[in-house]
Each structure stands twice: as C-alpha cells, then as structure tokens.
Amino acid sequence: MTGTLLxxxxxxxxxxxxxxxxxxxxxxxxxxxxxxxxxxxxxxYMLGAYLAVAFYGLVGNFLAALVLALLAALAFxxxxxxxxxxxxxxxxxxxxxxxxxxxxxxLNHSVxxxxxxAPLTLPVPEYFTGSIVLMNGLLYPVWRLVIIASGxxxxxxxxxxxxxxxxxxxxxxxATNARMVxxxxxxxxxxxxxxxxxxxxxxGFAGIMIAPILSVxxxxxxxxxILAFVVIVIGGIxxxxxxxxxxxxxxxxxxxxxxFSIDMLRLVMAPSPARMVGPAIASMLIYVLMAVVLxxxxxxxxxxxxx
Amino acid sequence: xxxxxxxxxxxxxxxxxxxxxVVPGLIFAALALLPLAAALSAEQYLIDLAGRVMIFAVAAVxxxxxxxYCGLISFGHAAFIGIGAYxxxxxxxQGIGDALVALPAAVIASMLFAWGTxxxxxxxxxxxxxxxxxxxxxxxxxxxxSLALYGGDNGLTIAARxxxxxxxxLKSDRAFYYVTLGCLLATYLFSRALVASRFGRVxxxxxxxxxxxxxxxxDVQRFRLIAYVISGGLGGLSGFLLANSTExxxxxxxxxxxxxxxxxxxxxxxxxxxxxxxIGSAAYLLxxxxxxxxxxxxxxxxxxxxxxxxxxxxGGLIGLSSQLWRRFGHA
Numbered sequence: 001m002t003g004t005l006l007x008x009x010x011x012x013x014x015x016x017x018x019x020x021x022x023x024x025x026x027x028x029x030x031x032x033x034x035x036x037x038x039x040x041x042x043x044x045y046m047l048g049a050y051l052a053v054a055f056y057g058l059v060g061n062f063l064a065a066l067v068l069a070l071l072a073a074l075a076f077x078x079x080x081x082x083x084x085x086x087x088x089x090x091x092x093x094x095x096x097x098x099x100x101x102x103x104x105x106x107l108n109h110s111v112x113x114x115x116x117x118a119p120l121t122l123p124v125p126e127y128f129t130g131s132i133v134l135m136n137g138l139l140y141p142v143w144r145l146v147i148i149a150s151g152x153x154x155x156x157x158x159x160x161x162x163x164x165x166x167x168x169x170x171x172x173x174x175a176t177n178a179r180m181v182x183x184x185x186x187x188x189x190x191x192x193x194x195x196x197x198x199x200x201x202x203x204g205f206a207g208i209m210i211a212p213i214l215s216v217x218x219x220x221x222x223x224x225x226i227l228a229f230v231v232i233v234i235g236g237i238x239x240x241x242x243x244x245x246x247x248x249x250x251x252x253x254x255x256x257x258x259x260f261s262i263d264m265l266r267l268v269m270a271p272s273p274a275r276m277v278g279p280a281i282a283s284m285l286i287y288v289l290m291a292v293v294l295x296x297x298x299x300x301x302x303x304x305x306x307x
Numbered sequence: 308x309x310x311x312x313x314x315x316x317x318x319x320x321x322x323x324x325x326x327x328x329v330v331p332g333l334i335f336a337a338l339a340l341l342p343l344a345a346a347l348s349a350e351q352y353l354i355d356l357a358g359r360v361m362i363f364a365v366a367a368v369x370x371x372x373x374x375x376y377c378g379l380i381s382f383g384h385a386a387f388i389g390i391g392a393y394x395x396x397x398x399x400x401q402g403i404g405d406a407l408v409a410l411p412a413a414v415i416a417s418m419l420f421a422w423g424t425x426x427x428x429x430x431x432x433x434x435x436x437x438x439x440x441x442x443x444x445x446x447x448x449x450x451x452x453s454l455a456l457y458g459g460d461n462g463l464t465i466a467a468r469x470x471x472x473x474x475x476x477l478k479s480d481r482a483f484y485y486v487t488l489g490c491l492l493a494t495y496l497f498s499r500a501l502v503a504s505r506f507g508r509v510x511x512x513x514x515x516x517x518x519x520x521x522x523x524x525x526d527v528q529r530f531r532l533i534a535y536v537i538s539g540g541l542g543g544l545s546g547f548l549l550a551n552s553t554e555x556x557x558x559x560x561x562x563x564x565x566x567x568x569x570x571x572x573x574x575x576x577x578x579x580x581x582x583x584x585x586i587g588s589a590a591y592l593l594x595x596x597x598x599x600x601x602x603x604x605x606x607x608x609x610x611x612x613x614x615x616x617x618x619x620x621x622g623g624l625i626g627l628s629s630q631l632w633r634r635f636g637h638a
Contacts, residue, residue, distance in 0.1 A: 031434065035434075037434045037437060037438075039567075084614055084618075087618055088617070091617075093380060093433060093434055093437060094374065094380050094570075094574070094578070095617045097380060097382065097437060097567075097570065098570065098571060098574050098613060098616075098617050099613065099614045099617040099618070101567045101570070101571065101613065102609070102610040102611065102612070102613030102614040102617070103610060103614065104567075104610070105606040105607075105609060105610035105613070106606065106607055106610030106611055106614075107610075108606070109604040109605075109606040109607045109610070110604075110607055112604055113604050113607060222563065222564075223445075226441055226442060226445045226563060229438040229441060229442060230438075230442050232438070233435060233438050233439060233442070237434065237435065276455055276456060279453035279455075280449075280450050280453040280454065282453075283446070283449035283450060283452075283453055284446055284449070284450060287442055287443060287445070287446035290439070290442060291424075291427045291443075294427055294430060294431065294439065295427055295430070298430040298431050298435075299431075
C-alpha cells in the first residue's frame with residue numbers, strides 16, 4: 001500500500017522535475033550565454049498555457065493547438081526580445097530585473113483583461129485520457145506519463161543539440177565567453193536571438209503540456225519561476241546538465257516532502273503537532289537543500305566552465 | 308555599469324550640500340504638516356495613504372542601504388516586512404500586545420533571519436544573490452501560508468494596536484501617524500549617519516571594487532553581512548508598523564511581488580540616495596492609488612511604464628531632478 005503510494009509520488013515528483021527542467025533549461029541558457037536575468041521567463045510559460053487554451057478553442061485539436069501555440073509563443077518572445085530585451089543585455093542586473101518585472105506585471109494583468117481572472121481549463125487530448133495500470137493496484141494518469149516522456153525526450157534532444165551541433169558549439173562557447181565568440185566573427189546578436197527564442201519555446205511548451213492538468217490562471221508562472229531559479233542555482237548557472245539533475249532532485253524532494261512529511265514527523269512527535277509542523281517543514285525543504293548546496297559549493301553542483 | 312551611474316550621483320550630491328538638506332527637509336516638513344491639512348479637508352484617506360507611504364519608505368530606505376551602497380540586489384526584502392509583521396501579530400494573538408516587547412521582537416526576529424540567510428546569500432555574487440534572496444523570501448512566504456494556527460493563507464487579524472507600556476497610546480490614527488513619521492525619520496537619520504561613517508565608506512568601497520578593499524585589509528564580506536542584518540532589522544520595523552496600522556497580517560505582505568515593488572520604489576526614487584527611497588515609495592504608492600482609481604488592471608499600464616523608466620530615465624526621479632538642477636539651478 002505505502003509502496004504503491006511511494007511509487008505514485010515518485011512519478012509525480014519526476015513529472016514536476018521534467019516540467020521544471022523545461023523552464024530552467026531556457027532560463028539557464030539565456031543567463032549563461034547573455035548574462036541576462038529574465039524574470040519574465042515564468043510569464044512565458046503562463047502565456048504558452050493560455051495560447052494553448054485559446055487555439056484549442058479555435059481549432060478543437062490538441063496537436064494543432066500545440067503547434068500553433070508554440071509558434072505564437074515563439075513569435076511573441078521574439079517580439080519582446082526585439083522591443084525590450086536586446087536593449088538590456090549590456091545593462092546591469094538591476095535594470096534587467098526591473099524591466100522584466102515590469103513585463104511580468106504587464107502580462108499577468110493583460111491575460112486577466114483578455115481572458116478574465118477565472119481559471120481556464122484545457123481537456124486532456126483524447127488519445128491520452130484515462131489511466132493505465134502500471135502494476136497491481138497502481139493506476140496512473142496517461143497524460144502525466146506523456147509529460148514525463150516528452151520532458152525526457154526534450155532533455156535528450158537538447159543534449160544532442162548542445163553537444164554535437166554547430167549551433168550547440170556556439171552556445172557553449174557563448175556561455176564561456178560571449179565577447180570572444182563575437183570577436184571570432186560570429187553574429188552574436190543572432191545567436192542571442194536564437195537562444196532566447198529557443199528558451200521561450202521551451203517555457204511555452206512546458207505551459208502547454210501542463211495546461212490539461214493544472215488550471216490556467218494569471219500568475220501561474222510566478223511560483224514555478226522561483227522554483228526554476230532554485231533549480232539553476234543548485235545546478236550551476238549556464239549548465240544544462242546541472243539544470244536537469246537539479247530539476248529532478250527538486251521535483252522529487254518537493255513532492256515527496258509534501259506527501260510524507262507528516263507521516264515522518266509522527267515517528268518522532270505526537271500526531272497533532274506533526275500535522276501542524278509538517279506542511280511548514282515540507283515547504284522549506286527545497287530551500288534548505290539549496291542553502292546546503294550553496295554553503296558547500298557556492299557556484300552550484302555543475303558550474304559551467306569558464307565562470 | 309551600476310558603479311558609474313552611482314558614482315555620478317554621489318558626486319552630484321557632494322557638490323550640493325544645500326540640496327542635501329533641502330530635499331529631506333521638505334519631505335519631512337510636508338509629512339509632519341499633512342495631518343493638519345487633512346484635518347482642514349477632513350480626509351482620513353490622506354492620513355492613511357501617507358501612513359502607508361511612510362511604512363514602505365522605512366523598508367525602501369533599508370533596501371537602498373543594500374542596493375545603493377553595497378551593490379547587493381536583494382529580491383527578498385518583503386520577507387523582513389513579513390517577519391516583523393508576523394512577530395507583532397503572533398505576540399498579540401498570544402496576549403502580548405505591547406510595543407515594548409513586540410517592537411524589539413519584530414526587529415530581532417528579522418535580524419536573526421537576515422543573519423542566517425545572509426551567511427549563505429553573501430557567499431555568492433550578482434545574479435546568484437538575486438535568485439537566492441528571492442528563494443529565501445519565497446520560503447518565508449510558504450511557511451506563513453502553512454501556519455494554520457495563525458490563520459495560514461487567510462492571515463491573522465490583530466485584536467487591537469499594541470499598547471506602549473500598558474497605555475493605548477497608538478489607538479488614535481493621528482498619534483500612530485506621528486509615531487510612524489518618527490520611525491521613518493529615525494531610520495533615515497540613522498541610515499544617513501551609517502553611510503557617511505567609516506563603515507559606510509567601506510561598503511561603498513566594496514561596491515566599487517571588492518578585491519581592492521580586501522587588498523587594503525578590509526573583510527568586505529563581514530561588513531556586508533552587518534549591513535544586511537541592519538537592513539533586515541529595519542525591514543522588521545516596517546513590518547511591525549504595517550501590522551499595527553492595518554491591524555492585520557497576511558502572507559501577502561511577503562509575496563515576491565512585494566519584494567519587486569520595494570526594488571521599484573528604490574529605483575523610481577534613484578538608487579543610492581536615501582531620500583530617493585522615500586520619494587520612490589511615495590511615487591509608487593501614489594501612482595498605484597491614482598492609476599487603480601482609473602483602470603481596474605492598472606498594472607497593464609504600470610508595467611510598460613517601468614520598462615520605459617529603465618530604458619530611458621536612468622537614475623530615477625532624483626536623477627531627473629539633479630539633471631534639472633544642473634541645468635537651471637546653476638545658471
């Protein structure tokens with residue numbers, strides 16, 4: 001019984017982990033290559049979810065909605081890059097924080113104006129509705145498995161892209177020393193745009209995939225953005241591998257902590273204080289983990305080379 | 308680089324000692340006289356609004372100590388407001404509703420949190436520091452939402468404002484207004500003395516070039532940690548005032564948007580000019596009041612305004628005013 005529960009929670013943790021990875025990968029790339037701290041990355045995840053709902057309403061087919069929403073999210077991200085972000089790359093972090101904070105305020109409230117403040121829902125695509133029996137007594141929703149699988153597929157594709165292609169080589173070089181790459185004759189502005197657009201699409205993709213199981217509402221990107229920050233801080237800024245490992249770690253620790261903290265505490269204290277302290281401790285766990293990692297390794301677990 | 312703009316601002320300040328007294332003098336005189344003007348027009352609303360401005364100005368001045376003078380962008384400063392507010396709220400719920408206990412408790416609790424997290428945060432630099440302070444702020448937020456005993460998500464209503472040594476001196480809104488003003492004035496004067504002292508010069512030296520400061524024998528990290536703890540304590544003071552003014556505490560006080568708003572206040576006024584933090588919090592809260600009266604989702608307008616300020620008006624309102632001062636005041 002508890003064995004199955006544990007397995008379910010591990011799968012849930014993995015699902016949160018791959019979701020965090022999709023968001024953190026873009027964030028850490030943009031930060032690593034451009035030294036740009038993009039708080040607005042979370043609203044791009046939110047926008048992906050909203051666009052998916054909107055396009056699904058128009059075309060009534062999840063796959064088509066997914067493609068359209070991805071393209072729209074990319075187009076919007078590139079527009080933002082053109083209008084605002086590219087003027088901020090050379091600025092200090094304070095300016096970047098304030099400007100992207102302004103964009104968060106704008107988008108969080110714009111979706112409220114356009115789609116209303118009430119949460120929206122997106123149905124699970126019909127091929128993937130329902131649950132399957134993973135083992136005796138363990139039913140698990142198919143869509144969550146699809147999320148895990150697609151997240152792992154993206155991670156693998158990203159690994160190949162970054163390690164074995166020309167553009168990946170430029171990205172790695174850019175993360176080490178962007179000015180040197182520019183001096184060697186690479187159009188660094190175009191590289192920045194490609195990386196930024198790619199990151200935006202990953203965040204949008206995460207938003208689209210999660211939309212069927214979460215309610216789509218204004219501000220949904222804010223908390224996940226901060227979790228993604230915790231991920232890249234633990235993993236080491238600029239490192240995709242670090243982001244992947246840290247994302248799974250955070251997903252598992254957070255999910256398992258929330259489900260089992262009360263039971264664990266009941267081993268050492270009475271039930272009623274355990275029920276009170278449990279949730280507080282569970283919500284602290286990942287931050288404590290972050291603090292411990294930083295205390296031991298201030299640059300994160302897998303710092304990108306050259307930083 | 309931030310150093311360049313900041314250095315330019317402080318040079319301007321050094322060249323105008325008169326202006327250095329005029330601006331804060333005007334601000335505090337206006338704040339002191341406001342209740343009289345409000346009495347004429349019988350507007351409780353004005354007192355409430357100005358009171359809120361002053362409470363956030365305390366926190367903004369505290370944040371400016373870090374952002375402006377240490378070059379440390381703390382994105383978790385609302386946590387200190389929240390800790391101060393919860394200290395006051397929880398003590399009051401336990402029947403200890405006296406400022407002589409609650410105020411030190413609020414400040415010390417915030418300082419302890421600042422010390423504990425500061426040791427970790429200050430091991431890192433730049434963007435790491437931003438993200439980690441953000442994360443620790445979020446941690447306190449989630450702890451507050453899970454405090455089922457003290458209202459959890461819904462917050463905690465405080466039965467009455469704190470007494471002072473058993474006397475209900477803060478009951479009248481006007482008395483509370485002047486207490487708040489006194490706290491802001493004390494915070495401001497203390498911070499000014501601090502940045503002008505040798506301690507403040509070490510902080511600024513560390514902001515410009517930490518390696519050089521270390522070479523001439525200063526343990527910059529220790530100075531920064533002390534500044535972080537002081538700033539946290541002042542944030543706790545702001546939280547104590549906020550809890551007493553609204554007679555309510557809620558996790559929303561320390562949401563990360565609040566921390567963002569505090570940074571916006573510091574930027575709007577002009578980084579590294581303590582009066583700027585006061586002007587900035589007034590500018591932010593007044594434009595919130597004004598815009599939200601006109602448009603329901605006022606942040607749709609305010610967000611792009613912020614972007615424009617960053618792109619085109621560097622140095623904030625104080626920066627603009629000293630440009631004007633240079634152009635017209637020195638003809």
